[in-house]
Amino acid sequence: MAMESGEFRRLIEAHQRMVFSLALRVTGEHGAAEEVAQDVFLELHRGGEKLESEDHIRFWLRRVTVHRATDALRKKSRQPESGAEEWMEEQYVQDNAEGLNAAVVVLLDELLRTLPEAMRVVIVLRYQEDMLPDEIAKLLGQPVATVKSNLQRGLKLLRRKADVTMKEYMRG
Amino acid sequence: MDRPEEMQTNEGAGGEEFDAFEQELRKALERVDAPPTLRAFLETAIEAEEHRKRTSNLWFTPKRGGKLLVLPKPWRWMASPWAGGAVAALLVAGVFVTGAHVHEERVKQAQATQQFEQATQITDRALEHAREKMRKAGVDLNQ
Numbered sequence: 001m002a003m004e005s006g007e008f009r010r011l012i013e014a015h016q017r018m019v020f021s022l023a024l025r026v027t028g029e030h031g032a033a034e035e036v037a038q039d040v041f042l043e044l045h046r047g048g049e050k051l052e053s054e055d056h057i058r059f060w061l062r063r064v065t066v067h068r069a070t071d072a073l074r075k076k077s078r079q080p081e082s083g084a085e086e087w088m089e090e091q092y093v094q095d096n097a098e099g100l101n102a103a104v105v106v107l108l109d110e111l112l113r114t115l116p117e118a119m120r121v122v123i124v125l126r127y128q129e130d131m132l133p134d135e136i137a138k139l140l141g142q143p144v145a146t147v148k149s150n151l152q153r154g155l156k157l158l159r160r161k162a163d164v165t166m167k168e169y170m171r172g
Numbered sequence: 173m174d175r176p177e178e179m180q181t182n183e184g185a186g187g188e189e190f191d192a193f194e195q196e197l198r199k200a201l202e203r204v205d206a207p208p209t210l211r212a213f214l215e216t217a218i219e220a221e222e223h224r225k226r227t228s229n230l231w232f233t234p235k236r237g238g239k240l241l242v243l244p245k246p247w248r249w250m251a252s253p254w255a256g257g258a259v260a261a262l263l264v265a266g267v268f269v270t271g272a273h274v275h276e277e278r279v280k281q282a283q284a285t286q287q288f289e290q291a292t293q294i295t296d297r298a299l300e301h302a303r304e305k306m307r308k309a310g311v312d313l314n315q
Contacts (some may be wrong), residue, residue, distance in 0.1 A: 005218050012214055020206035030207075037210050042217060108200035114219035127194065159193055 008045050011057065016101055017040075018058075018129070022075045026069035028113040032076060062129065064168050066146040073117060077143050104166070111161045119154030161166050 003011075019040055024033035043064060044057075051057045112120060125136045133151060137144040190198065216234045223229075 005222060008218060009215075012211065016210060017203045020210060021203040024204065025201060034207060034210055037206060038213055041210075041214050045217070045221070104196055105200040112201070123197070124201060127197045128203065130198075145216040155194070155197075157207055158197070162193070 003045050005124070008041075011044065012041060015058070015061050019061055021128060022062065022065045022124060023069045023072075025109075025112065025128060026066060026117075026121060027072050027076065029076065032072045036065060036072050039068055040065050055101055059139065062125070062131075066125070066140070070117060070121065104162075107165055108158065108162060111158055111165065114161065115154055115157060118149045119157065123149045123154045123158070 016037065020033055020037045023036035023040075027033050027036060040061060044061065045049075047169065051060055112123060116121065121140070122136055125131045125139065126133070131139070133147045134144050136142075136151075139145045140147065219234055
C-alpha cells in the first residue's frame with residue numbers, strides 16, 4: 001500500500017534538502033543527485049507505511065540515499081562523460097564574490113569529490129549530517145572502527161590536498 | 173547555518189572538538205536547496221498515482237501541463253529501463269529459434285534428396301542388371 005498523498009508531501013517538504021544534498025555530495029553531479037532523490041522519494045511513497053517514526057524515516061532516507069547515490073557514482077565512473085564540472089563552475093562563480101573564505105568552502109566541496117567513495121560517504125555523513133561515528137556505522141552496516149578509520153584517513157587526505165591547492169591558489 | 177537540529181555536535185572525527193579545518197568543512201558541506209524540478213516531478217508522480225486510483229482512463233493530464241500515459245500495474249514493467257532489453261532478448265531468441273528450425277529443415281531436405289538419389293542409383297543399377305540378363309537370354313527389349 002502506498003503512503004497518503006498529504007503525508008508524503010509533508011515528508012518531501014521536510015527532507016528534500018537532506019536527501020538532495022546527500023546525493024549531490026556523494027555523486028558529485030547535479031543531474032544524478034536529482035535522479036537519486038526522485039528514486040528515493042518514490043520508494044518511500046511505495047513502502048511508507050512500514051516506517052513508524054520520524055527518526056525511522058530519517059534513518060531510512062539517509063541509508064537509501066547513500067546506497068542509491070553510491071550506485072549512481074559507480075555507474076557514472078564507468079561512463080566517460082559527466083556534468084560535474086559544469087555544476088562546479090556555476091557554484092564557484094556564485095560564491096567567489098565572498099572572498100577567500102568562500103573560495104576555501106568551494107575548494108573543500110570540490111576536493112571532497114576527489115576522495116575515494118568510502119571516505120567521501122563518511123565525511124559527508126559526519127560533516128553535512130552531523131552524525132556520530134557509531135550512528136554512521138549503524139547506517140552503513142559497518143564496524144565503528146572502519147568508519148573512524150575512513151573518517152580520519154579522509155580528513156587527513158582532504159587537509160593535505162587543501163594545503164597544496166591553497167598554496168597554489170595564494171601563489172597564483 | 174543549516175544543520176540537522178536533531179544532532180548538533182561540536183565533536184571532531186576522533187570525538188574531540190572540531191578544529192578550524194573541520195569547521196570550514198562543515199560550512200562547505202551545508203545542505204543545499206533541492207531544485208524545484210524535484211518537487212514538480214514528485215507532485216506529478218503523486219497526481220498520477222491518485223489518477224490511477226480514481227479512474228481507469230490511461231491518459232492523465234498533470235496540473236503543470238502535458239499528457240502522460242499511466243500504465244496499469246501489470247504493464248508497469250514496460251516503462252522500466254530493462255524492458256527494451258527484454259524485448260530485444262526475445263527478438264534475438266526468436267531469430268535463433270527460427271534460424272535453428274530453418275537449418276533443421278534444410279538438413280532434412282538434403283537427407284531426403286540424398287536418399288532419393290541413392291534409391292534412383294540402386295533402381296538404375298537393378299534395371300541395367302535385368303536388361304543385361306534378358307539380353308543374354310536373347311530378348312532384345314529395343315525391338
